[in-house]
Amino acid sequence: MNLDAQNLFSTFQLNKSWEQKMRLLMQLGKNLSPLTEVEKTDKNQVKGCESQVWLVSTKQDDQWYFKATSEARLIQGLLAVLLTRINGLTAKEINEIDLDDWFQQLGLVKQLSSSRRDGLSAIFKKVKAVT
């Protein structure tokens, strides 16, 4: 696990109550680097999410970097949690990640309704398809 992900894990350990978790998610979402309007194309849109989500990827050497955005703040926060876990990894490393387990470790499973879980899996599928 990369350093950012480890730090995130520690931060979530300190934020136990649901309100704290929610505030933390919104904070993380705010810090995501925004997408330009040009990047919000149909091609970059992830279908199957309850709010509109866009994802763009770049590759440097063997490492993948992603940017993503959503119009909903909590989804944006969940995107940040996902990207923190996968940014800078190789395709092989990304493929080995158990996403459910990652959200479980952060104590965020309760925050994932079935539609949100489906949305996140759709995003993660797209990530894997790109890499």
Place this chain on the structure above:
Amino acid sequence: MSYKTLLESPWRFDFPALCNFSNDKLTWLDSAATTQKPNMVIDCITQYYQQGCANIHRAQYPLATKITRGFENVRQKVADFLHAQSSDQLIFTRSTTESINLLAYGLESYLPNTGNIVISALEHHANLLPWQQLAKRKGLKLIVLPFTQEGIIDLEIAETLITNQTRLVAISQMSNVFGTLQPIKQIIELAKKFNALSVIDGAQGIVHHPTNVTQLNCDFYVFSGHKLFAPEGVGILYGKAGSLTKLNHWQFGGEMVQSADYETAQFYPAPLGFEAGTSAIGAVLGLGAAIDYLNAQNRTDITAHEQALIHQLLTGLLQRKSIHVLGNPHSSLVSFYIEGMHPSDISHLLAEQNIAIRAGQHCCMPLYQTLGLNGAIRVSLALYNNSADLQCFFDALDKAIELLT
């Protein structure tokens, strides 16, 4: 928030799930999606499985005869409930969605290849997609009736759009987004004027509004058991006697076949001819029990209770700034949005507090495109809700707004 009167529901104790919800601190405000079941329904299903089930219509032994009689009694109960002339006019399907698909496939040969099908802009997907696809298959035009600010189909415009080119009109009795009753009587008359078939989707309406299909004079009326306190897996298609004969058989198999050899077969007319395979017998019996339950209540009292609740809900919503209610709800459900807050965020934070509401587009994506909204929050009520439920909802909503501000 304080209420002048705290409304209690005398029906709440008939629904065991509501008592269990209070132990789990869950607030159920999603009855427009599905309803909880009264003890009478649960007992009826349990009894059926405990005392032994049997397949209907075909077997000779006494248990099968008894179950068949029970099953057919439900058909009569539904006929009486809708004030249909005969139980032969009631087809058991799996859901509203299947009832409408049956119509869209069953009428395909009957309808000509020219003209149009008319629906409204506030249909949920079940009363849009089957017609959209049928129109595509037949080369018919799909015409969408607009609605007013209040969330009611605009009759003046409807009068100009329903013409001698119209072959079929399909609209909802009540909108699942606005909670508004639609002018179905007038629209059925318009359709009649041009010899177009009329289909009424009663999925939302039937629970809250006693319905008389004979008086309405519609060709077809559909609804689902699960929104009427019955189990999932049973839907209803009512058709006028003369309209049912326009339907071609669509699903083939047991129950619906009269005689068959390897080359040819003869099929029963409606209703059996449209009930291929084994029906959801337990669910059908449960629907009978749900109708018995409703018949044993004072429907006027239920309506008054729901009206008082919706009034409290609307009052509470309008007290909060930046909240906009969609349309002008008549009964049982309200959709709203909050300026500057995404419905997904609101619903997320309400879910966190165990409030069962709906967010998003309630199976009406095109409607929200029309409204230019990215969705809304829908609160829907039933006879078992009370003021305490609304209080829990408002407390949670205030908390959500505070977190997002």
